Amino acid sequence: MKRVRGTGRGSVYTPSDFLDVATRTAVDQALSRLVKSGKLRRLARGLYDYPKIHSQLGPLSPAPDDVAQALARETGSQVQIAGARAANALGLTTQVPAKSTYLTDGPSRRVVLGKRVVDLRHASPKHLIAPGSPAGTVVQALRHVGQVRAADVAQVAAHRLSPSDKHTLATSAYQAPAWMRSTLVSIATAGAPGSDG
Structure with missing residues (x-):
């Protein structure tokens, strides 16, 4: 999450972006937990984002x-x-x-x-x-x-x-x-x- 916050809201990730931090299995589990807790959003299989939030519209679509x-x-x-x-x-x-x-x-x-x-x-x-x-x-x-x-x-x-x-x-x-x-x-x-x- 530290890395995600570093890149800022609106950023899009795949598990391979974190393979220098942990194994693929550990990365998948961590991403799954972050999605469940509402910190990240799962866009598609193997694709996640840290959405920008609009005061009226809520989470925005990624670019x-x-x-x-x-x-x-x-x-x-x-x-x-x-x-x-x-x-x-x-x-x-x-x-x-x-x-x-x-x-x-x-x-x-x-x-x-x-x-x-x-x-x-x-x-x-x-x-x-x-x-x-x-x-x-x-x-x-x-x-x-x-x-x-x-x-x-x-x-x-x-x-x-x-x-x-x-x-x-x-x-x-x-x-x-x-x-x-x-x-x-x-x-x-x-x-x-x-x-x-």
Whole structure:
């Protein structure tokens, strides 16, 4: 519980987050006790959170990103937000999708949290470009909106990405589908010395 309090309310865990403290059996028993006492909440099999509490609404749902990160930590895999969620993260859409889709190099898994769904889908390396980074989010947003709105993505991403994220984008652009590459390169070079951005 000391570690849980240290990470703060809203944090999401799997038993593997505590295996440096005790054996798997002991960790499972401790988590079970903490759920029974109401200190932690069990979200799904092997998935727990220390919920934020709202004065009127009571315990709040965890952030989908935190759920995805916890599942990825357990399998030692990487995750990347994808689809409508990536477009929303960049501010290209105001719609918050009920289903949060993530691509992962680990196993596929779906967790239902009330009305929201966190969906981890196993993807091949060519679909996981710069996973877990803002550059990776740009690639996924571009894939979601398509060639028609590529200029919109470029405009937003050119201002949003830090120089190091732009560098990541430039070095991984070759992995992207051919239609995306010129857009990714233009984002990566926007505002760079020698450009008029």
